Amino acid sequence: MRRFLGMEMLELIRSLPNQIEEALQYELPLLEMPKRIFICGMGGSAIAGDITKTLAKNSKIAIEVVRDYSLPSYATKGDLLIASSYSGDTEETISAFEDGKSKNLTLLAISSGGKLENLAQKYEVPHIKIPQGYPPRTALGYLLTPIVKVLKNLGIIDDKTFEDYIKLPKFLQSLQEEFEKENSLAIELASKYYRRIPVIYTSTALYPVALRWKAQINENSKAFCHTMEFPEMNHNEINGIKNPAGRCEDLWVTFLQDEEDHPRVKLRFEITKELIENSIQGYSIIESKGSNWVHRIFYLIYLGDYVSLYLAKFYKEDPIAIPRISELKRRLSQ
Amino acid sequence: MRRFLGMEMLELIRSLPNQIEEALQYELPLLEMPKRIFICGMGGSAIAGDITKTLAKNSKIAIEVVRDYSLPSYATKGDLLIASSYSGDTEETISAFEDGKSKNLTLLAISSGGKLENLAQKYEVPHIKIPQGYPPRTALGYLLTPIVKVLKNLGIIDDKTFEDYIKLPKFLQSLQEEFEKENSLAIELASKYYRRIPVIYTSTALYPVALRWKAQINENSKAFCHTMEFPEMNHNEINGIKNPAGRCEDLWVTFLQDEEDHPRVKLRFEITKELIENSIQGYSIIESKGSNWVHRIFYLIYLGDYVSLYLAKFYKEDPIAIPRISELKRRLSQ
Structure with missing residues (x-):
């Protein structure tokens, strides 16, 4: 099996509890209560948004996951856009982030670097930097935990849910x-x-x-x-x-x-x-x-x-390799 | 092929433009501008909600389709709930409608009769009655058109879109x-x-x-x-x-x-x-x-x-018969 970052897929799957523990230590920006939250992302970076919705199922404000190049027409000032792109270079997420900027939404970015980090600096909006080098689908702990913590600080995720989340790494290890x-x-x-x-x-x-x-x-x-x-x-x-x-x-x-x-x-x-x-x-x-x-x-x-x-x-497939996505990205960038 | 209401599936499919023309004549309630719209329904009655979202893609308020027993936790007074159940007896839609009532949403009901009509009368909320006897999936014109018109009257669907909608029957005939x-x-x-x-x-x-x-x-x-x-x-x-x-x-x-x-x-x-x-x-x-x-x-x-x-x-299937759904409903009602 091909090794990635010195880790096989099994080790990457095993790293989830450590990722959560590590990400729980991040210092995060304090935000004002938004009217609505859009979590923009694709693939492995978007699923964190869906899981957030599930964890925040008692939320009094709407949380929407956007997997597209732009925000819905009703996105407006006072709404929060969380752009989640593991690489920071996902073109749909960058485009939605720019859309959010032009519509005066409150912005927050999560990435391991890339254009999204640069844009966040340019627009002087908070950027949460997560470790580089993982296939995005194996970085769920890094992608999800900051969102959970930001929403907990806003009171959108309740204390009990957050306490259970803190105990999650131990549970995952078992x-x-x-x-x-x-x-x-x-x-x-x-x-x-x-x-x-x-x-x-x-x-x-x-x-x-x-x-x-x-x-x-x-x-x-x-x-x-x-x-x-x-x-x-x-x-x-x-x-x-x-x-x-x-x-x-x-x-x-x-x-x-x-x-x-x-x-x-x-x-x-x-x-x-x-x-x-x-x-x-x-x-x-x-x-x-x-x-x-x-x-x-x-x-x-x-x-x-x-x-x-x-x-x-x-199936004798290398679980890490995603040749079609790599080839697609190559052709899209031509 | 089994006949339904004296009509075969081909005739039911052919009836779509007539349904739209007929439903464009309905007298509809005037509603106040809501903060958000939930369209609650299942299967053939829910798809009208999805198509509405597509038609209202420039809407300044959020439109959400709910295919479940209850509304999201953030549904609140000032939001509009449109309950769409062709039969009027869809248990999920009835349940979501009751949820909307208990949360003081503005209510509107669309059905050919059933419990939903009775509930609308009981709660003194507008009910749009559509013709009985169609399989729900063949009643798209009746289910969709009133919603389009209500949203046009609210300014959520723009005049140009509505004009194009009025011309739709002729286009469908071609x-x-x-x-x-x-x-x-x-x-x-x-x-x-x-x-x-x-x-x-x-x-x-x-x-x-x-x-x-x-x-x-x-x-x-x-x-x-x-x-x-x-x-x-x-x-x-x-x-x-x-x-x-x-x-x-x-x-x-x-x-x-x-x-x-x-x-x-x-x-x-x-x-x-x-x-x-x-x-x-x-x-x-x-x-x-x-x-x-x-x-x-x-x-x-x-x-x-x-x-x-x-x-x-x-496949030599009767396109009208849906024996499993009928059997499921029978067992659910036991």
Whole structure:
């Protein structure tokens, strides 16, 4: 397996708790309470925004993740734009940041350097500098923690959630042992996905976890993955898990569940698996574990990270290499 | 083919322009300018919300589509909740409507009857009654037009967009001829999708169109369908269109494009098809047609409606029947 920064993907996955501990020490700017928050980013730098939304599910102000070149038309002065680009050179994020500048939003930038750092200096807005050299999807702790802390300081993330977040590194370390042991749940799931198309279902609240699984499977395992959220899945996709029969019979469906899922969503999971099980290869039901919402979300996220690593091994893919993204960037810059 | 209300699916698809003309005549309540709009609905009743967002892309207030049992935590007095449930009995929408009531939002309800109509009467809030007897996905004109008109009266949808919307029925009628002729683009696409898994890519702005295609293919054709938006696709999924090789080589990718797509997104489409074409069965590039944004969106939506109908024929599926949704509802009500 190719080494990156002297680390293999397994070591990069293992670095998540340390990243969180390290990033919890950052000195952060004090901001005024915004009317709304836009978190702008792409790929591995954007998922931190989705997870933030999930952690701040009791927020009294709207948090929107923007994965595009510009902000929505209603973005305005008084709103906060957090630009998150691991490299600092993501063209969509730079463009959205400039859009935010021209619309007089309050700006905050997070990157390991790049143009975004330079722009932040130029506009004299706070820039949070995170360590260089990681593939963005393996820098989740560095990308997410500063946002969580900024939102905690604003009172948007509550004290209890933040206390649970501080205890997250220890919890993640205990999961490493669990997911790395022989015949772990992560290996079992990867073996189910091997040579099949994985389909990941969650509640709306947990959907960021499904997006993380999909992106990790796409990037680490170089494998196709389909996701959808409940209850919406019951209003259309449930009919579509049929044709073409030969392809659908080959899908492996995973229901990622949490004890706080709406009781009707839980019931919908139950009935759905009965209604589709004859049309698919099989399904897995994964219940989150942990003593609180933050830990339960990260139980599932971390499980997905390990699943994607094992699936890469089954496909004999280098989990670090992303040749198509590199080639795409090369051609875009011509 | 089973008949519904005396109409086959083709006739139901053909009824869209008439629905719009009819619904443009509705008398609608005058509302005060809200701080934010939540459009709550599921499946065929929710897509009207997504299309509204696309039509109101210059809106100075946020419009959010909620497909869940409750509103986000930041929903508050001064916000408008539009509950859209074709039957009026969608449990998620009823629940979100009650949530809006308890949080003192301004309420507006759209349905053909059901509990939602009764609740609107009970709470003395405006209810827009639309004709009964259609499968919700075939009632898009009735579901969308009142929202467009309410937002036009508030100034959230601009005059030019509304004028283009008024001209939409005539444009759709001209498309019927085009999509129903022998060897039409709709038939060609359906034949590409037959026995393969269709993958639909669009820009972020056009993503509601992709969601409509997916839902129509799921419900009418009983077929699996995968969608994703650009530029985010370039940051993860582009790597995943590889494994399992035997399955990915069987995907048919469709790029739905519009002249207003960001130039970099257009370039991303170009490069992406080159990078993935050896891993997939093939691709189609579909450019929207029409003299304005509203018509161009509906060119693509209507094309997808016809594609799903032809694909249903290829699979010998009754495009009207949705046995799994019916069975799910039966079991949920036990």
